[in-house]
Amino acid sequence: MTVMSIQKMPALSVDRLVKTFDVSAPWLNRLIERKPRQVLQAVNDITFHVPMGGCLSLVGESGCGKSTVARLVTGLYKPDTGDIRFAPGQDGKPLSAQMIFQDPYASLNPRWRVKNIIAEPLRELKLRNSKAEITERVEELLKTVGLSASDGEKFPHEFSGGQRQRISIARALAGEPRFLVCDEPTSALDVSVQAQVLNLMRRLQDEFGLTYLFISHDLSVVRHMSDRIAVMYLGRIVEEGDTEDLFAKPRHPYTQLLLETIPNVKHPHRDRVVAGGEVPSPLKPPSGCPFHPRCPIATARCSEEIPPVRTLASGTRVACHFVTEQ
Ligand SMILES: Nc1ncnc2c1ncn2[C@@H]1O[C@H](COP(=O)(O)OP(=O)(O)OP(=O)(O)O)[C@@H](O)[C@H]1O
């Protein structure tokens, strides 16, 4: 393989991914109450590619399936159907991925000193062997994420939310991944701390040549992180494209709605709740275009036909009957 083709190859290719959950009541209850089996379609035919060394963000409201995609990609869930392929790294094996979660407190063992939390992947993957090497590497990782070597002696509860997220990042980096799946890594943090952690993540991306799959419900958070953005609605991607294009010319009515609700200089106190009603339950998705009950330009056709995903000349992919090239 030439260097060129390696660079062009996506770090992660996700093709036609489907994941359902059986959320039926226990069979005896179903029998007595005459309830049918219930299947929830969390991820519905999702396709995307994350460029090598780049960042693709998945954005959408609560329940649209973002975390399910993250869990599928990192192997915590098995897909019903579809493909997940990581490109081979320098060693010829598929790139290794690590996950960073929204709530750093829940993902860090409260009874362990921070140095042991960060050392765990080093020991497990045998990346360092002697005690001295492990100590040295842990100290280096703490400094890399903006903490001090002495912080290793403390426990997670002795840190602020932002510092705890730095610890989770150090722990993720300890495994020397090439790919990070970041599921709402800053949503639990104050806005100013959020910016610091995002800046750190961008710096680490450059420094270590990392590729990110980044997840957020907030378009403004991902704007400066992402090369590409995929907007999700009820388990589907409704629009996916280059970040600048998506902000300059959002095509899908749902993307437009999301952009309108971002607070800005003109409307600093804008309500972040997206207008146009609630997201329907994925247990009873609407017929046709899943967005039709909330769409300001829906017609009768929208409740009958599922819009296919079309690729525009700009490379943006969009699923709406009425989006044209102009
Ligand atoms: N293990 C599970 N069992 C049953 N249903 C699940 C499971 N995990 C997720 N779901 C359902 O799948 C849908 C998608 O959930 P998911 O957590 O992926 O959404 P999300 O976009 O990450 O939401 P949020 O922004 O609230 O984190 C939801 O309706 C959720 O209730």
Ligand code: SF4
């Ligand atoms: S297909 Fe119809 S309902 Fe769906 S986004 Fe387009 S116009 Fe709106």
Ligand SMILES: [Mg+2]
């Ligand atoms: Mg989630």
